[in-house]
Amino acid sequence: MYTSFFNLREEPFRLTSDPRFFHLAQPHAAALTTVLEAVMRRKGFVVLTGPIGTGKTTIVHTTLQILTQKSASKQPISSAFILNPILTRDEFLEMILTEFEVPCTATSKPARLAALQRMLLDTQERGGTSVLLVDEAHLLSPELLEEIRLISNADTYKEKPLQIVLCGQPELLPLLSRPEMRALKQRIAASCSLRPLSLPELQTYIHERMRAAGFKGATDPFARDTVDCIFRLTQGVPRLVNLLCDSCLEMSCKATQPVIETRIVEKAAAELGINEVRVQEDLALPEANPKGTDAARDAVIGSALDVLINAMKRRQVPSQPLEQPPLNSTVSAGLPANGSNGKGASHDPVIESAVDLLIQAMKLRRPSTMEL
Numbered sequence: 001m002y003t004s005f006f007n008l009r010e011e012p013f014r015l016t017s018d019p020r021f022f023h024l025a026q027p028h029a030a031a032l033t034t035v036l037e038a039v040m041r042r043k044g045f046v047v048l049t050g051p052i053g054t055g056k057t058t059i060v061h062t063t064l065q066i067l068t069q070k071s072a073s074k075q076p077i078s079s080a081f082i083l084n085p086i087l088t089r090d091e092f093l094e095m096i097l098t099e100f101e102v103p104c105t106a107t108s109k110p111a112r113l114a115a116l117q118r119m120l121l122d123t124q125e126r127g128g129t130s131v132l133l134v135d136e137a138h139l140l141s142p143e144l145l146e147e148i149r150l151i152s153n154a155d156t157y158k159e160k161p162l163q164i165v166l167c168g169q170p171e172l173l174p175l176l177s178r179p180e181m182r183a184l185k186q187r188i189a190a191s192c193s194l195r196p197l198s199l200p201e202l203q204t205y206i207h208e209r210m211r212a213a214g215f216k217g218a219t220d221p222f223a224r225d226t227v228d229c230i231f232r233l234t235q236g237v238p239r240l241v242n243l244l245c246d247s248c249l250e251m252s253c254k255a256t257q258p259v260i261e262t263r264i265v266e267k268a269a270a271e272l273g274i275n276e277v278r279v280q281e282d283l284a285l286p287e288a289n290p291k292g293t294d295a296a297r298d299a300v301i302g303s304a305l306d307v308l309i310n311a312m313k314r315r316q317v318p319s320q321p322l323e324q325p326p327l328n329s330t331v332s333a334g335l336p337a338n339g340s341n342g343k344g345a346s347h348d349p350v351i352e353s354a355v356d357l358l359i360q361a362m363k364l365r366r367p368s369t370m371e372l
Helices: 026-040 056-071 089-100 109-125 142-152 172-176 179-185 199-212 224-234 238-254 262-272 294-314 349-363
Strands: 045-049 077-082 129-134 162-168 188-193
Touching (some): 026 045, 026 129, 026 188, 045 172, 056 129, 056 162, 077 089, 077 109, 089 109, 109 129, 129 142, 199 238, 224 262
Parallel strands (some): 045 162, 045 188
């Protein structure tokens, strides 16, 4: 195990969607803001797309983490997360009821739909939000997409009681553009997309994950030439970066070398079957370096959530700035404003600041307190 060799608390590059390791690169910060805003303003449908391995599922899990934090403050959140959408219509409805924890002993479709409707309206009456998140949505059949649209028709005269997030690969977009999908496409209030990391973003990504895993050494195992080599081989795709960096740490540990050499990177890539790809440069988001006690971070999370929810639901900028408990350093609030397609999107600086502050505080909480 290389964690002790590099003085790490845990493995920094696991292939899991842990929000503590969420990196606020430009596309991810913008996508998270778009999804949260669409859900909390009860817009109905929001679509998140991106190539394989760019972090779509992490965005969804981070959204759920933020909503769960708000649920603890007497604003109930009901969520259903569908991981495998290759289902029949009846199976899909059964899965939704199970995920929402709706008790229904009846097997008929009308009875199940009635039970789901009662739950949605009850959650709405209590000031809560119901969210249906569908991962791998590009695998949905046209029939199942139509079923989702029909379920979403359960509107009230005030707002939509069910918020739906469709998350999938870019193939989802042409699927939604088919003529028979016109009724569904017209209901999509917001959409956003992810891309691979640029070279500067990749450097920040690696260093932030190492720090989140507890690294405090004076010599960074990933030198600049090492990061350049990783970028050349992975083109900044986060999943490939995680695979390669984890393998590099393991190989460097076995060789008792505290600094990873480029030859180790190339050897690890060869064993993993990662081929060299074309490099694409882009701009990076400034690096943030928040610190502070767990109590202060929890207070920041609560404060940021309150401002975030109020701004999203009312679209009114508070007259007073966001009050933050004192931390040992400042948190950057420079979220980008181009993560959506512009359809129904708006970029409130209060929302963006709160999202940035919230994620930075969540990332630095101890592992024992971070549960999905």
